[in-house]
Amino acid sequence: MIPLCLSDIGEPLIIKRIGGTPEVRQHLENLGFNVGGEVMIVNTLGENIIVKVKEARVALSDELARKIMV
Numbered sequence: 001m002i003p004l005c006l007s008d009i010g011e012p013l014i015i016k017r018i019g020g021t022p023e024v025r026q027h028l029e030n031l032g033f034n035v036g037g038e039v040m041i042v043n044t045l046g047e048n049i050i051v052k053v054k055e056a057r058v059a060l061s062d063e064l065a066r067k068i069m070v
Contacts, residue, residue, distance in 0.1 A: 015035050
């Protein structure tokens with residue numbers, strides 16, 4: 001398992017674990033990040049990444065992306 005932010009652009013990935021406080025995990029779940037779900041990094045913008053999850057594009061900070069393990 002590696003953090004989402006260290007993954008390659010354009011590679012479909014499966015979420016294995018989501019870390020952080022219960023509030024952070026709930027926030028990510030509300031955005032569509034669930035264990036077993038598929039995500040893909042679309043682009044990186046500085047320290048932020050653009051991720052495709054459930055047919056939507058979401059911008060995540062590097063800090064949040066490190067809490068998502070794929």
